[in-house]
Amino acid sequence: MTVQSSLIHDLSAHTVRRLVVSAMYNNVYLITSKTTGAQILIDAADDLPAINVLLADAAGDAIVPTKLAMIATTHQHWDHVRALAALAGQSGAPTAAGADDIAGIDAEAGVLIGHALHNAGTLEVPGIKLATTHLRGHTPGSMAYVLREDTVQEAGNGKTLIFSGDSLFPGGVGNTDKDPKRFTQLLDDVQERLFAAYGDEAIVLPGHGDATTLGAERPSLPEWRERGW
Template sequence: MTYTGDVQVGGPADVRELPDLTICKLAVGPYENNAYLLRCTETGDGLLIDAAAEPDRLLALIADQPISAIVTTHQHGDHWQALEQVRKVTGAKVLAHPLDAPGLPVPADRLVEHGDRVAVGVVTLEAIHLRGHTPGSIALLYDGGEGDKHLFTGDSLFPGGVGNTWKDPERFEQLYTDVVERVFDRLPDDTWVYPGHGKDTTLGAERPSLPEWKARGW
């Protein structure tokens, strides 16, 4: 596998070819956000996770191929600066969790709850609600079978810890609990994690640090 997930703002996308899905990771904007373009191998349909910034670069990545949906992982502005323009050009539907959708610059076409399925062509992704970074943060899980699980976590899980909860102990406890129960307790170590900023990781690389995260409280 040549995919590493190490991308830089202004640089090329990194592309991962799976049997049923192609994943393109692109870094955009002043906060070095990651945007992910997923494309169904069978149908060619596409889905964009977080139209974060630099709409021209995102549209160049999409090119002249269709995308049916744009999923916004959470309401923070650095994750939707390009949403309005990309939606206008592509006609894609906007998806978000109902608790965060009011914070977006355009109305959501579909509200996505915990456990709902999101389709890209014949492939489906599972929405996982991870509360704490924001009330309506969601991750998306592509489960291609044993040894082929891919989790797009927004700002809820990174290499080295859960997302920022601004030293609020209740929010940290909620996010830590959700990440443990809804991610680590049910998914194997080889699950690949694609975060909203920075480098990728795996659950196996992070799992030994869970007690340390809980003890430090962030």
């Protein structure tokens, strides 16, 4: 099943579009720099024809021609990489993912990721700079990508968007297969690396389903820890 792509954020320096693909309702996100036309696509989850429509929809989002400059993957699970090989082959765009998930992505998608990412790093193309946040637990190398609009505007004037993959959703963290150690690691990372690092207004864009904010979820952190999932 494919749901039509849509513009979800029209920021001062970027647009963000969302496409929902497959029976798993995976979110595919496309960030476009309005000034350079460079684009980062997050999670080539499935359905290359639909992703091509998403790219076509964004063709008018910049003042210059747009170009896919990077394909970033949040984590290695099969439902997030089904169109990765086809899109990378079609576009020639470089690929990026968490270092500890690179082998898993190769096994699932047959793609050897070109840029290995680590915690507290950056992923950058002309006009787009994403902070990379390693969130261990759902998979060994799960990454969140954070776009702070004020990195290209005066500090404090922009939005913060967190592309959280399957590590953080409305109502809880991602699946850790009922493993207490993995759950504790994921919740610790989410709490320390997202909730402690960004304000309540930060918008969370997960790998499936609807968006939320850190402020909406913050009061529930003790409850999540107590229930163990």
